[in-house]
Each structure stands twice: as C-alpha cells, then as structure tokens.
Amino acid sequence: MEILTGIPIEKILVDNNCNDVSFDALDKIIIGDCLVVLKKIATDSIDLVITSPPYFQQRDYGNGDFGVGNEATEEEYLENLLNIFSECVRVTKPTGAIVFNLGDKYINGALSLLPYKFAIKAIEDKKVFLINQITWSKLNPTPRQDKRKLIQATEPFFIFAKSKNYHFDLENYLKHLDDLNKSSKSKPSDKLGKQYFELIENSDLEISQKETARKSLQEVILAVHNGEIDSFRMKIKGIHKEAYGGMEGGRNNQIRNNGFTIIKILGNKLKKDLIESPVEMTKDNQHPAVYPLYIIQELIKLLSKENDVVLDPFCGSGTTCVAAKNLKRKYLGVEINPEYVNISNERLKQVTFTQELFV
Ligand SMILES: C[S@@+](CC[C@H](N)C(=O)[O-])C[C@H]1O[C@@H](n2cnc3c(N)ncnc32)[C@H](O)[C@@H]1O
Numbered sequence: 001m002e003i004l005t006g007i008p009i010e011k012i013l014v015d016n017n018c019n020d021v022s023f024d025a026l027d028k029i030i031i032g033d034c035l036v037v038l039k040k041i042a043t044d045s046i047d048l049v050i051t052s053p054p055y056f057q058q059r060d061y062g063n064g065d066f067g068v069g070n071e072a073t074e075e076e077y078l079e080n081l082l083n084i085f086s087e088c089v090r091v092t093k094p095t096g097a098i099v100f101n102l103g104d105k106y107i108n109g110a111l112s113l114l115p116y117k118f119a120i121k122a123i124e125d126k127k128v129f130l131i132n133q134i135t136w137s138k139l140n141p142t143p144r145q146d147k148r149k150l151i152q153a154t155e156p157f158f159i160f161a162k163s164k165n166y167h168f169d170l171e172n173y174l175k176h177l178d179d180l181n182k183s184s185k186s187k188p189s190d191k192l193g194k195q196y197f198e199l200i201e202n203s204d205l206e207i208s209q210k211e212t213a214r215k216s217l218q219e220v221i222l223a224v225h226n227g228e229i230d231s232f233r234m235k236i237k238g239i240h241k242e243a244y245g246g247m248e249g250g251r252n253n254q255i256r257n258n259g260f261t262i263i264k265i266l267g268n269k270l271k272k273d274l275i276e277s278p279v280e281m282t283k284d285n286q287h288p289a290v291y292p293l294y295i296i297q298e299l300i301k302l303l304s305k306e307n308d309v310v311l312d313p314f315c316g317s318g319t320t321c322v323a324a325k326n327l328k329r330k331y332l333g334v335e336i337n338p339e340y341v342n343i344s345n346e347r348l349k350q351v352t353f354t355q356e357l358f359v
Pocket residue numbers: 032033034035051052053054055061063066067068287289290291292313314315316317318319320334335336337340
C-alpha cells in the first residue's frame with residue numbers, strides 16, 4: 001500500500017544502520033498502513049509505543065482489506081496484530097516500552113479472551129516481557145441489554161519491555177494522587193517507633209546487634225518524618241514471629257543473621273495496576289473509539305521523559321500524539337484513514353503549552 005501524503009517521511013524512515021530518527025520529521029501523522037510504515041523505521045529508534053489497535057470485528061473504520069480488525073477469523077486477526085507488534089518491538093529502544101490496549105469481545109455469547117491470547121503470543125519468543133497489565137476501569141461503561149451477563153467495564157493495557165533497563169518514572173505516575181495523599185496525611189507522631197527501642201533493649205540481641213538495630217531504626221524514623229516513606233515495621237529476633245513459610249535468603253535470614261529486619265512501606269499504595277477513567281465522550285470528536293487522554297498521559301509520564309519519541313501506529317483521532325505534545329515529547333502517528341488524520345491534526349492544533357497546567 002502506498003503512503004498517501006507528501007510528508008517527508010524519508011527523513012524518519014531511515015535504514016537500520018542509523019540509530020536515530022531525524023527529529024525535524026517528527027511531530028507528524030503519516031497516512032498509511034502501519035505495517036508498511038513501521039518496516040521503514042530504524043531499529044531501536046523509538047522510546048515508547050502506545051496504541052490501541054482495532055478490536056476484532058468490532059467496528060468498521062472504513063479501511064477495507066487493509067484495516068486491522070476486519071479479518072474473517074480470530075487467527076488471522078492475531079497474526080496481523082502480532083506482525084505489527086513485532087515491528088513495534090524492533091523499532092523500540094532497549095530502554096523503551098510498548099503498550100497495547102485491547103478490548104475483549106463476545107463471540108456466540110462467550111468471551112473470546114483475545115487480548116490475553118495476544119499477550120501470551122506476544123511474549124512467546126521472549127523478545128519482550130510483560131512489566132504490568134494495567135486494568136482500565138471504565139466509570140461510564142456502555143450499558144448492555146443482556147440480563148444474564150454483567151456489564152463489561154474493564155480493558156487491559158499491556159506494558160511490555162525489551163530489557164530490564166526500561167525507563168520507569170514511578171514518581172511522576174499519578175503524581176496528583178500522591179500530592180492529594182500527602183496533603184490529607186497527618187504529620188507522623190513524635191512517638192513513632194519508640195516501642196521498638198524498648199523492644200531492642202529488652203531483647204536477647206548481642207550488644208553490637210542492638211547498636212545496629214537502634215541506628216537503622218533512627219534512620220527509618222527520619223525517613224518517615226522526611227516523607228520519603230510512608231511507614232515501616234520492624235521484626236526483632238526472639239520477639240517477633242518469623243514469616244510463616246518464608247524462603248531462605250529473605251527476611252527470615254536477616255532476622256537470624258542480624259537479629260532484626262525493617263520492612264519499609266513506600267507509600268505508593270495508590271499506584272496499583274488499576275486506573276479509573278471514564279470513556280471519552282468528546283462531542284466534537286468524530287472518531288468512534290477514542291481512548292482516555294488521562295490514561296495515556298499518565299503512561300507517557302511513567303514510561304518516557306521530555307523530548308523522547310512516542311509512536312502510535314493506530315493513531316485514530318490522535319489521542320497519543322496530543323498527550324505526547326502536552327507533555328513535551330516528540331510524537332509520530334500512523335493512521336490509515338485520512339479523515340481521522342484530519343481530526344488528529346485539528347486536535348493537535350488546539351494544544352498550546354498553557355495546557356500543561358492541566359496535565
Ligand atoms: C481503536 S482506533 C484508535 C483510536 C485512538 N486510540 C484514539 O484515541 O483516537 C484504531 C485505529 O486504527 C486504524 N487502523 C486500522 N487498520 C490500520 C492499519 N493497518 N494501519 C494504520 N491504522 C489502521 C483505524 O482506522 C482506527 O482509527
């Protein structure tokens with residue numbers, strides 16, 4: 001299939017000897033079949049891929065035979081998806097991540113589990129591993145008429161990485177919830193940890209072990225007062241029970257060898273593999289399947305840094321590109337349907353940097 005625009009894609013679609021994509025050709029949406037475009041992008045050149053491919057036989061995006069999702073069988077759909085996924089993996093840097101959002105579908109009244117079939121196949125050749133499967137909990141799911149099924153209100157976002165060296169900025173993910181948590185949290189009490197000092201004194205630990213235990217306890221109390229951690233628990237030999245069935249080499253060993261262990265509670269309780277957001281209902285957006293800008297922005301904050309390159313091969317109405325632009329990342333979108341590219345470009349024009357205040 002031919003690429004339909006005059007965008008100077010030759011600048012970005014470099015050969016595999018070149019490690020970088022050319023930046024002046026970024027911040028564009030290319031009209032075309034993503035498999036064709038992906039094949040021309042240099043290996044290890046993209047920091048983050050975030051995308052939502054069409055779900056199996058769910059919607060007609062008007063793309064005829066080239067449109068993913070229109071396949072006659074599940075097998076063909078998965079094969080097409082996996083070919084595109086493996087190109088996404090190839091173009092991603094070793095420090096990068098690939099995020100695929102997929103929805104499940106009822107076929108003859110039974111859930112197909114297609115997202116999970118995809119994820120299992122995606123990790124089969126061991127070129128990537130799954131860091132997390134984040135569940136999007138929809139606050140306003142589509143009501144169903146079927147009285148013998150519950151409403152489907154969740155969808156997975158699979159986060160894959162190519163190496164253990166993937167970029168992961170936990171601090172910037174859902175930061176607004178942290179800030180909220182901190183402002184609603186009362187100051188730690190002056191008595192924090194005092195009981196442990198008494199327990200150490202009354203324990204059968206050796207003198208040197210007691211000294212180390214007191215020092216470690218002081219440090220961890222300070223960390224709570226400084227807001228570095230949320231709280232902690234201490235276990236002291238002869239006083240607290242060892243963990244039931246604990247493995248050798250874990251906490252039980254620390255207790256046996258050092259006389260104590262300290263379990264730090266990091267205070268990222270809100271950073272679970274669950275994210276809540278309504279389905280986007282922007283009345284001006286004519287695309288039928290827009291994913292939430294909020295989730296995509298949070299994932300971009302988690303998995304990339306400013307000026308990194310974010311790619312969406314199934315760009316639709318450009319949510320990923322808008323999120324990337326809001327957060328000062330470079331973007332590259334690919335979309336087969338020119339009408340959706342127009343919508344994306346219109347949305348992108350509206351992004352001014354004052355919007356950063358709200359992200
Ligand atoms: C689920 S939508 C993505 C919506 C997008 N996340 C958003 O928020 O607007 C999937 C998109 O993939 C496009 N598409 C389907 N097959 C394609 C292909 N082979 N190459 C590029 N885009 C394709 C469809 O036209 C559709 O717009």
